[in-house]
Amino acid sequence: xxxxxxxxxxxxxxxxxxxxxxxxxxxxxxxxxxxxxxxxxxxxxxxxxxxxxxxxxxxxxxxxxxxxxxxxxxxxxxxxxxxxxxxxxxxxxxxxxxxxxxxxxxxxxxxxxxxxxxxxxxxxxxxxxxxxxxxxxxxxxxxxxxxxxxxxxxxxxxxxxxxxxxxxxxxxxxxxxxxxxxxxxxxxxxxxxxxxxxxxxxxxxxxxxxxxxxxxxxxxxxxxxxxxxxxxxxxxxxxxxxxxxxxxxxxxxxxxxxxxxxxxxxxxxxxxxxxxxxxxxxxxxxxxxxxxxxxxxxxxxxxxxxxxxxxxxxxxxxxxxxxxxxxxxxxxxxxxxxxxxxxxxxxxxxxxxxxxxxxxxxxxxxxxxxxxxxxxxxxxxxxxxxxxxxxxxxxxxxxxxxxxxxxxxxxxxxxxxxxxxxxxxxxxxxxxxxxxxxxxxxxxxxxxxxxxxxxxxxxxxxxxxxxxxxxxxxxxxxxxxxxxxxxxxxxxxxxxxxxxx
Amino acid sequence: xxxxxxxxxxxxxxxxxxxxxxxxxxxxxxxxxxxxxxxxxxxxxxxxxxxxxxxxxxxxxxxxxxxxxxxxxxxxxxxxxxxxxxxxxxxxxxxxxxxxxxxxxxxxxxxxxxxxxxxxxxxxxxxxxxxxxxxxxxxxx
Numbered sequence: 001x002x003x004x005x006x007x008x009x010x011x012x013x014x015x016x017x018x019x020x021x022x023x024x025x026x027x028x029x030x031x032x033x034x035x036x037x038x039x040x041x042x043x044x045x046x047x048x049x050x051x052x053x054x055x056x057x058x059x060x061x062x063x064x065x066x067x068x069x070x071x072x073x074x075x076x077x078x079x080x081x082x083x084x085x086x087x088x089x090x091x092x093x094x095x096x097x098x099x100x101x102x103x104x105x106x107x108x109x110x111x112x113x114x115x116x117x118x119x120x121x122x123x124x125x126x127x128x129x130x131x132x133x134x135x136x137x138x139x140x141x142x143x144x145x146x147x148x149x150x151x152x153x154x155x156x157x158x159x160x161x162x163x164x165x166x167x168x169x170x171x172x173x174x175x176x177x178x179x180x181x182x183x184x185x186x187x188x189x190x191x192x193x194x195x196x197x198x199x200x201x202x203x204x205x206x207x208x209x210x211x212x213x214x215x216x217x218x219x220x221x222x223x224x225x226x227x228x229x230x231x232x233x234x235x236x237x238x239x240x241x242x243x244x245x246x247x248x249x250x251x252x253x254x255x256x257x258x259x260x261x262x263x264x265x266x267x268x269x270x271x272x273x274x275x276x277x278x279x280x281x282x283x284x285x286x287x288x289x290x291x292x293x294x295x296x297x298x299x300x301x302x303x304x305x306x307x308x309x310x311x312x313x314x315x316x317x318x319x320x321x322x323x324x325x326x327x328x329x330x331x332x333x334x335x336x337x338x339x340x341x342x343x344x345x346x347x348x349x350x351x352x353x354x355x356x357x358x359x360x361x362x363x364x365x366x367x368x369x370x371x372x373x374x375x376x377x378x379x380x381x382x383x384x385x386x387x388x389x390x391x392x393x394x395x396x397x398x399x400x401x402x403x404x405x406x407x408x409x410x411x412x413x414x415x416x417x418x419x420x421x422x423x424x425x426x427x428x429x430x431x432x433x434x435x436x437x438x439x440x441x442x443x444x445x446x447x448x449x450x451x452x453x454x455x456x457x458x459x460x461x462x463x464x465x466x467x468x469x470x471x472x473x474x475x476x477x478x479x480x481x482x483x484x485x486x487x488x489x490x491x492x493x494x495x496x497x498x499x500x501x
Numbered sequence: 502x503x504x505x506x507x508x509x510x511x512x513x514x515x516x517x518x519x520x521x522x523x524x525x526x527x528x529x530x531x532x533x534x535x536x537x538x539x540x541x542x543x544x545x546x547x548x549x550x551x552x553x554x555x556x557x558x559x560x561x562x563x564x565x566x567x568x569x570x571x572x573x574x575x576x577x578x579x580x581x582x583x584x585x586x587x588x589x590x591x592x593x594x595x596x597x598x599x600x601x602x603x604x605x606x607x608x609x610x611x612x613x614x615x616x617x618x619x620x621x622x623x624x625x626x627x628x629x630x631x632x633x634x635x636x637x638x639x640x641x642x
Contacts, residue, residue, distance in 0.1 A: 140586050173601050177529075184590060
């Protein structure tokens with residue numbers, strides 16, 4: 001076997017191992033020359049993007065990949081399973097990671113002087129944690145990666161605004177610890193009744209003991225834990241502060257990825273650890289979830305209108321967008337599920353682009369209050385156009401990717417006979433227009449105080465490139481949503497719901 | 502007829518774990534002092550560790566090291582897997598505590614207090630966007 005074969009055979013584990021090792025090597029890279037860190041992280045993320053793409057293509061062409069760590073057979077050893085769902089989520093993580101890495105150069109230099117090396121090191125460790133959570137097929141391994149990603153996120157948030165960042169990070173830490181402990185407890189309960197930690201094995205054993213109260217308690221613990229982690233409406237208290245006070249780059253990364261991976265985990269536990277029959281019919285968990293999601297959609301948008309700090313507004317809008325994803329998943333029909341899963345992709349692109357724009361505006365002007373945005377349309381035309389596109393996509397204007405997913409969600413709601421959710425989606429879109437319009441109004445139509453002296457002062461190129469790419473993708477997938485839907489999401493939704501196509 | 506004490510006694514290890522967990526959870530929510538919150542988190546996590554460990558035990562079981570000799574077939578072993586899991590979970594808990602304490606040190610440097618109310622009040626007074634917004638209103642009118 002040649003070296004190349006060895007690499008090809010071990011691609012699944014390399015998605016986790018490469019950022020992990022590179023994360024530690026960042027310290028050495030930074031020790032040689034601080035400026036090398038950026039290139040190093042970009043290189044790593046680029047390799048990870050290639051590997052995850054290759055994994056996803058393999059899955060599409062030849063089915064699920066099973067990788068046994070150290071050659072130990074599944075019920076005993078740790079297994080990495082890549083199917084369409086986590087192949088899809090992995091590539092989003094890698095791609096957003098790459099975009100944020102490109103963007104980070106100037107932003108980190110300005111916002112975190114002297115902390116470049118630890119920032120990049122933690123950046124890669126966060127990617128490791130998220131990748132591991134996504135790719136693993138073993139629930140205890142999942143818990144460990146969950147904690148890796150949480151701990152690194154606490155550290156990234158604490159690097160933010162003096163004082164506020166620390167308190168936000170501490171609150172997140174307390175909430176996150178409760179969530180992770182609940183999940184650990186749920187894992188313990190399931191282990192107690194099944195005697196296995198492997199997800200696939202567990203799914204085979206569980207149906208016989210669905211009457212057991214222990215299994216019900218485990219499901220309740222998982223749901224409570226994940227709801228805190230993804231910031232579902234009544235449990236969202238940590239989220240706005242954490243997103244607002246983190247450094248710009250970290251906000252974009254955490255807002256774009258952390259909650260999405262949490263939602264992924266929720267879907268994985270509901271449909272691949274428990275069975276669809278259990279969450280849909282026996283416990284009616286999905287029904288509860290749709291109502292919670294509907295509440296989150298409306299309340300998130302309402303709170304967003306009340307904010308004057310752009311990052312805080314985007315954070316509340318995140319809460320509402322998480323609601324869309326869960327609504328789609330909770331509708332438990334193929335169309336709604338496709339809409340929800342497509343919204344994972346959308347939200348990662350849109351929210352990441354919006355936070356990057358907020359970071360770029362803060363970089364150039366030091367302003368985060370939207371009432372002071374007057375005249376920005378002339379000062380930073382490209383940045384503001386990216387903002388416009390991403391915001392239109394979030395509102396769901398036809399021609400952007402947001403429209404496609406909201407369309408599918410609405411169709412799914414109709415198919416489920418729940419007209420009220422169509423109304424919820426409509427009202428929330430209108431509320432989205434309200435809070436984004438205030439910003440558009442200030443950017444393009446507001447009267448700046450000194451009218452004649454606005455010079456064009458665009459963000460640096462390394463910041464513009466990722467923002468433009470993300471905005472382009474928002475439009476691209478608006479017209480070509482067929483590809484992810486047909487090749488990935490439709491077969492995936494069928495498999496998750498246990499429907500034979 | 503079984504009294505309530507019999508039920509408690511039969512599975513007393515679980516009752517202890519639940520009681521400890523609630524104490525920890527209460528401390529995390531209700532205590533104003535940040536260090537006490539972290540202590541609460543530690544109690545919470547330790548309760549879960551106890552749950553796992555008591556889960557793995559079997560009455561009369563011994564350490565899972567294979568015994569050779571004539572009585573080998575009669576030996577009952579306890580389950581080693583939860584112990585191993587908990588070793589990992591302890592490492593995670595220690596790291597969480599370390600991060601939390603590091604944050605607390607920095608928060609103390611910044612605000613000079615560990616009391617949640619004092620910190621909250623200090624943050625309210627320093628709220629930059631609020632004062633800027635008020636100033637903006639004045640400029641507009």
